Amino acid sequence: xxxxxxxxxxxxxxxxxxxxxxxxxxxxxxxxxxxxxxxxxxxxxxxxxxxxxxxxxxxxxxxxxxxxxxxxxxxxxxxxxxxxxxxxxxxxxxxxxxxxxxxxxxxxxxxxxxxxxxxxxxxxxxxxxxxxxxxxxxxxxxxxxxxxxxxxxxxxxxxxxxxxxxxxxxxxxxxxxxxxxxxxxxxxxxxxxxxxxxxxxxxxxxxxxxxxxxxxxxxxxxxxxxxxxxxxxxxxxxxxxxxxxxxxxxxxxxxxxxxxxxxxxxxxxxxxxxxxxxxxxxxxxxxxxxxxxxxxxxxxxxxxxxxxxxxxxxxxxxxxxxxxxxxxxxxxxxxxxxxxxxxxxxxxxxxxxxxxxxxxxxxxxxxxxxxxxxxxxxxxxxxxxxxxxxxxxxxxxxxxxxxxxxxxxxxxxx
Numbered sequence: 001x002x003x004x005x006x007x008x009x010x011x012x013x014x015x016x017x018x019x020x021x022x023x024x025x026x027x028x029x030x031x032x033x034x035x036x037x038x039x040x041x042x043x044x045x046x047x048x049x050x051x052x053x054x055x056x057x058x059x060x061x062x063x064x065x066x067x068x069x070x071x072x073x074x075x076x077x078x079x080x081x082x083x084x085x086x087x088x089x090x091x092x093x094x095x096x097x098x099x100x101x102x103x104x105x106x107x108x109x110x111x112x113x114x115x116x117x118x119x120x121x122x123x124x125x126x127x128x129x130x131x132x133x134x135x136x137x138x139x140x141x142x143x144x145x146x147x148x149x150x151x152x153x154x155x156x157x158x159x160x161x162x163x164x165x166x167x168x169x170x171x172x173x174x175x176x177x178x179x180x181x182x183x184x185x186x187x188x189x190x191x192x193x194x195x196x197x198x199x200x201x202x203x204x205x206x207x208x209x210x211x212x213x214x215x216x217x218x219x220x221x222x223x224x225x226x227x228x229x230x231x232x233x234x235x236x237x238x239x240x241x242x243x244x245x246x247x248x249x250x251x252x253x254x255x256x257x258x259x260x261x262x263x264x265x266x267x268x269x270x271x272x273x274x275x276x277x278x279x280x281x282x283x284x285x286x287x288x289x290x291x292x293x294x295x296x297x298x299x300x301x302x303x304x305x306x307x308x309x310x311x312x313x314x315x316x317x318x319x320x321x322x323x324x325x326x327x328x329x330x331x332x333x334x335x336x337x338x339x340x341x342x343x344x345x346x347x348x349x350x351x352x353x354x355x356x357x358x359x360x361x362x363x364x365x366x367x368x369x370x371x372x373x374x375x376x377x378x379x380x381x382x383x384x385x386x387x388x389x390x391x392x393x394x395x396x397x398x399x400x401x402x403x404x405x406x407x408x409x410x411x412x413x414x
Contacts, residue, residue, distance in 0.1 A: 004028075010056075011049050014197050015190035019182035023050065030177045031057035036129060038114075038174045039152040041181030044231035050179055051110035051150040060148060063107030066100050071113035078121050080137050089138020101134055101145045114151040114174065115160050119167065125149075126170045149174070164399040184229040191221055194230060198237035209247045211240055216251035224258055288373055375410040378403070382412070 084099030
């Protein structure tokens with residue numbers, strides 16, 4: 001195991017938090033191997049340091065190290081950036097170009113924000129991880145590469161898998177060795193160490209005395225949520241160093257630079273786009289049933305209005321006449337009026353003047369089963385998109401995997 005302090009000193013890692021030490025220790029132990037590593041943690045915690053540690057202590061340290069921000073590359077060019085392209089393979093491809101996997105052969109590639117990769121690129125990446133093979137854009141020639149892949153993400157990838165935005169097989173292939181980088185708010189006294197380090201650095205940079213905190217300001221610093229983590233702490237330290245004339249910072253001064261992200265929490269309706277569980281499907285079906293009920297109520301109201309105005313000539317049984325009178329009375333009371341409609345009392349049948357008209361419509365009671373409604377909605381979505389399950393799943397708000405299971409469960413032909 002590499003000496004922990006030497007690694008911290010070499011890469012400028014500040015802090016003694018147990019979770020941080022554990023992450024460094026795992027990085028040092030996995031470095032001599034060629035295993036894939038997935039680094040997770042919130043944005044701004046410093047995940048980019050760990051791939052450098054792994055590369056520097058590996059047998060590939062003399063090879064190329066390339067860091068790629070997958071979220072910063074447009075979807076249309078990401079394949080070309082990673083795997084290269086041939087001349088004329090697309091508009092603007094005036095010459096052949098090597099991709100990162102070809103350039104970094106024998107070295108290490110760090111894929112930051114790997115969850116932002118398009119699904120088509122994820123398939124190509126999976127092939128590289130499993131066989132070391134890839135194909136340039138616009139080429140049919142298979143090429144080989146010997147690259148170690150280290151990935152990082154600030155989102156929970158299993159949730160992205162559930163919503164169909166990330167391949168499950170790629171996740172397990174990348175997650176051979178997981179490293180979790182702790183958030184700044186979890187690191188306790190490390191916050192003071194980092195603040196002091198940043199204050200000294202900016203004092204040297206701007207040629208001024210270093211700022212320092214009083215006891216109340218230290219408590220405020222320690223109890224703040226730090227949603228932006230180390231990156232936010234560094235930014236705030238720089239702001240205070242430049243703007244404030246006093247070098248001793250009090251709690252009121254510090255509070256002016258701390259955004260109230262987690263201060264007042266008001267009730268809010270939040271749509272979780274990455275959560276498409278069965279409860280969401282059930283809510284959709286309930287909404288359909290509620291809409292049907294509202295439509296039925298509107299239809300009843302329309303019929304009652306027609307009967308009241310005499311536009312529909314029907315004869316009713318005495319018991320049914322009383323029911324409708326009560327409905328009219330309730331409607332009039334809600335409208336602030338009085339009941340004036342009289343309804344004749346005979347058996348249910350059309351008036352004698354309309355005996356020549358026969359009702360031949362067959363009334364079929366519609367099923368209100370949730371399963372039947374779910375199957376019907378799936379059929380409608382498949383018909384709408386001509387059997388294309390990907391678009392049907394998106395329309396229904398469920399993953400393709402869930403749609404496949406439902407199709408099989410209900411025996412739907414698509």
